[in-house]
Amino acid sequence: MALICEPRGFAVMNYLRLLTAAFALAHAAVVPIPALAQVIKVEPMATPAQAGAIPLGTGGVADMPAESWFLLNGRATVRNVSVATLTPVLPPKGKATGAAMIVAPGGGFVMESIDAEAMKPARWLADHGIAAFVLKYRLDATPADMDAFKQAALARFAAAIAAGAKGGADIRSPAVALADAQAAMRLVRARAAEWAIDPKRVGYLGFSAGAIMGLDVVKAANPGTMPDLLAAIYPSMATTAVAGNAPPLFVAVASDDELFGQQGYGLPDSWRRARKPVELHVYEHGGHGFGFEGKPGTTSAGWTNALQGWLDAHGWLKRVLSV
Numbered sequence: 128m129a130l131i132c133e134p135r136g137f138a139v140m141n142y143l144r145l146l147t148a149a150f151a152l153a154h155a156a157v158v159p160i161p162a163l164a165q166v167i168k169v170e171p172m173a174t175p176a177q178a179g180a181i182p183l184g185t186g187g188v189a190d191m192p193a194e195s196w197f198l199l200n201g202r203a204t205v206r207n208v209s210v211a212t213l214t215p216v217l218p219p220k221g222k223a224t225g226a227a228m229i230v231a232p233g234g235g236f237v238m239e240s241i242d243a244e245a246m247k248p249a250r251w252l253a254d255h256g257i258a259a260f261v262l263k264y265r266l267d268a269t270p271a272d273m274d275a276f277k278q279a280a281l282a283r284f285a286a287a288i289a290a291g292a293k294g295g296a297d298i299r300s301p302a303v304a305l306a307d308a309q310a311a312m313r314l315v316r317a318r319a320a321e322w323a324i325d326p327k328r329v330g331y332l333g334f335s336a337g338a339i340m341g342l343d344v345v346k347a348a349n350p351g352t353m354p355d356l357l358a359a360i361y362p363s364m365a366t367t368a369v370a371g372n373a374p375p376l377f378v379a380v381a382s383d384d385e386l387f388g389q390q391g392y393g394l395p396d397s398w399r400r401a402r403k404p405v406e407l408h409v410y411e412h413g414g415h416g417f418g419f420e421g422k423p424g425t426t427s428a429g430w431t432n433a434l435q436g437w438l439d440a441h442g443w444l445k446r447v448l449s450v
Contacts, residue, residue: 128173130248130397133160133164138318139152141244145210146299147179151297152176152388153333154247158322160205160322165195168198168199168200169172169175169197169198169273169277170197170198170201171197171198172184172196172197172198172203173196174194174196174398175196175203175236177212177214179214180212180213180214180263180264181213181214181215181314182210182212183212183213183302183304183307183311183314184210185310185312185334186446187209187210187263187265187266187301187304188209188211188266188268188303189326190268191207191209191268192207192268192269192270192271192371192449193207193271194206194207194208194209194210195207197273198239199238200252202240202242202243203241203246203415204238204239204241204242204243205238205239205263206234206235206237206238206239206266207266207268207269207271208239208263208264208265208266208268209265210265211262211263211264211303211307211310212263213229213261213262213264213311213314213315214249214260214262214263215258215259215260215322215435216246216249216250216252216253216259216260216261217259217322218252218253218254218255218256218257218258219259220323221288222396222412223323223326223446224254224255224257224443224444224445224446224447225323225324225325225446225447226257226258226259226324226325226329226330226438226443226444227258227259227260227309227315227319227322227324227325227328227330228249228252228257228259228329228331228332228356228358229247229258229262229308229311229312229315229331229332229341230244230248230249230252230259230260230261230262230332230333230337231262231264231327231331231333231334231336231337231338231340231341232244232245232261232262232333232334232335232336232337233333233334233336233337233338233416234266234334234335234336235265235268235283235284235287235335235360236266236283236300236301236324236336237266237267237271237276237279237280237283238266238280238299239263239264239266239310239337240334240416240418241261241263241417243341243418243419244337244418245261245262245263245417246261246417247365247419247420248332248334248419248428249261251431252332253436254443255435255444256325256443256446257438257443258322260311260315260321260368262307262308262311262337263330264303264304264307264337264340265301265303265307266301266304267273267301271309277337278332278354281409284386287350287373287386288385288386290410292434296361298336298339299343300336300340301340302394303342304336305343305344305347306328308331308340308343308344308352308396309344309347309349309352309432312329312331312344312351312353312354313327313350313351313352316329316351321425325447326446327355328359328443328447329354329355329356330354330355330357330443331344331355331356331358332358332360333357333358333359333360333362334360334361334418334419335360335361335386335415335416336346338358338359338360338361338362338363339359339362339363341354341357341359341362342357342362342363342367342394343360344434345357345369345373345374346367346368346369346370348370348371348372348373349351352371353372353373353374354374355374356374356375356438356441357373357375357376357377358376358377358378358379358434358437358444359368359376359377359378359394359414360378360379360380360430361379361380361384361387361415362378362380362387362394363386363390363394363418364378364380364387364390364392364393364395365385365390365394366393366394366397367393367397369397369398369400369401369403370396371401373398373401373403375403375406375441376394376395376398376402376403376404376406376432377403377405377406377433377437378394378395378405378406378407378408379399379408379410379416379424379430379433380408380409380410381409381410381411381412381413381414381417381422381427382409382410382412382429383411383412383413384409384413384414384415385414385415386415387415388415392407392409395407406433408433410425410426410427410428411425411426412426413426413427415423417430419431
């Protein structure tokens, strides 16, 4: 793993510096707090208005510190989420195709990269006529103190990196997060007429932990929650069970992914063996968390072109429902 000293120019590197420090932690007994301060830039941020956010009504999380927003290397990030919400980002009426996507950001289930892995792709989807719904899901509790949070987050990523180096890191969604993703699918379908959406064209786009959550939604195969398309961006690549009604799958990952790059290609192979449509894009460089715009100077910077082509091939960029 190359050490990243300057993230400027990267569209999304919300936790690349966390991964850098976590890599060091995975190979040492401890990384002192002063050293972390030089690697991870955290700045205070006022809680945004979150206009239009719809509570999912899935409950809270016991003993959770107050929800906290901050800038992690310049990107809006949230932690200690105890109440899940869904925020619509809708296309102009004349441009809407009738398709929809739940968008779930990553962050190791200890934080969520709302700006870079949720709002940016949501606006891109809306620009292409697809109604987007940003899912802010419930997280594992972390210490209220920021330095203690850094250590907890680093420990989480370090464990995943250590397991990934051995081909492991088969991470599962916390029960509360999975319930939130399932509730989001049900809500969009239940209110499809209100948003001029075809309830049979509701997909899911997830990054990292958000992608793992989407795969778990498919695996659970609960009534009304199965997405019609699933796009998993740098997810766990471990072999998985595939439901009989699993949707077409799109996967984008870098071969030098610090968390999942040593796992092989069990995930797309699982879809292929189940005779389900699957499309896989592996980029030579990009690391974990190359984000919506990819890592500049690498072919991962063009991954959204592949996503657009895949959506078009499935008819999601064409106006089908009268809206």
